[in-house]
Amino acid sequence: MVRIIHLSDIHFGCENKPAVAATRDHILANPPDLLAITGDVTSIGAVAEFQAAADWLKALPEPQLGTPGNHDTPYANLVARLFWPFRRYDHYLGPAWRDGFSGPGLAAQSVNTARGAQVRINWSKGAISESDTERVTQQLARAPAGTLRVALCHHPLIEITGGPMTARVRGGRHCASILATGEVDLVLSGHIHTPFALALRCHDERTYAIGAATLSLRERGAPPGFNVIEADDQTVTVTAQGWTGSHFEPFRTWSLPRRQAAPPSAVAEAEGIARAASGVSDSLTNGA
Ligand SMILES: [Fe+2]
Numbered sequence: 001m002v003r004i005i006h007l008s009d010i011h012f013g014c015e016n017k018p019a020v021a022a023t024r025d026h027i028l029a030n031p032p033d034l035l036a037i038t039g040d041v042t043s044i045g046a047v048a049e050f051q052a053a054a055d056w057l058k059a060l061p062e063p064q065l066g067t068p069g070n071h072d073t074p075y076a077n078l079v080a081r082l083f084w085p086f087r088r089y090d091h092y093l094g095p096a097w098r099d100g101f102s103g104p105g106l107a108a109q110s111v112n113t114a115r116g117a118q119v120r121i122n123w124s125k126g127a128i129s130e131s132d133t134e135r136v137t138q139q140l141a142r143a144p145a146g147t148l149r150v151a152l153c154h155h156p157l158i159e160i161t162g163g164p165m166t167a168r169v170r171g172g173r174h175c176a177s178i179l180a181t182g183e184v185d186l187v188l189s190g191h192i193h194t195p196f197a198l199a200l201r202c203h204d205e206r207t208y209a210i211g212a213a214t215l216s217l218r219e220r221g222a223p224p225g226f227n228v229i230e231a232d233d234q235t236v237t238v239t240a241q242g243w244t245g246s247h248f249e250p251f252r253t254w255s256l257p258r259r260q261a262a263p264p265s266a267v268a269e270a271e272g273i274a275r276a277a278s279g280v281s282d283s284l285t286n287g288a
């Protein structure tokens with residue numbers, strides 16, 4: 001069994017203090033195999049907010065793996081956002097790029113979807129690079145068969161039907177397809193402050209997009225919370241814990257069938273077929 005605690009959008013500066021304190025207590029009482037933090041750790045990228053975030057995370061167990069969100073850039077300073085958007089994140093929580101974790105039964109890589117500026121009015125939406133995605137996918141593919149492969153980003157790569165806001169990630173659908181084809185198991189994100197879990201409609205439909213709620217006062221129709229993700233050989237169970245005002249309790253739970261690792265004989269056969277069919281590429285359907 002592999003266990004991940006997935007936090008997002010704590011937004012230090014406007015964090016929900018009782019919920020954040022209870023989250024710390026939960027993590028200390030139930031240390032996970034990985035603490036994943038999918039960005040928007042601060043509210044406006046202020047030094048004091050980063051310092052508070054760093055102090056809070058230092059008191060929590062390793063391993064931890066994060067990726068920045070749009071709010072982790074210097075929000076009110078266009079020049080700084082243009083030229084050094086992740087300098088503070090790198091200093092206090094970094095690195096913002098090329099970070100990963102590998103342990104027994106679990107491999108994780110982060111890919112930055114936040115940008116300090118974009119050539120569009122709403123720069124806070126997401127963007128993802130194909131080369132970053134391919135690098136992450138290749139890194140995760142090196143893990144032994146049966147390893148739970150996890151990618152972290154801030155913005156959901158596909159739009160969530162019924163979600164409270166959009167992410168409009170440039171390159172999102174294409175890169176979601178790359179991750180699914182590379183048989184990454186989970187793509188964790190935040191940004192919309194609402195928990196969700198759904199299969200990406202491409203490849204074998206066993207790659208799941210999972211979103212965590214916020215731990216801030218910036219609620220968007222769902223209570224503050226975090227995800228507990230537990231995976232055995234057959235199933236990934238996602239429990240979104242929701243803050244009631246005094247304690248956490250399960251808010252929603254998803255039970256997701258896990259991609260099955262092919263036995264060595266099947267891998268050899270598939271490689272033989274692939275060699276025979278060299279030059280023919282797969283046609284993938286992305287209906288997400
Ligand atoms: Fe956020």
Ligand SMILES: [Fe+2]
Nearest residue numbers: 040069070191
């Ligand atoms: Fe965000």
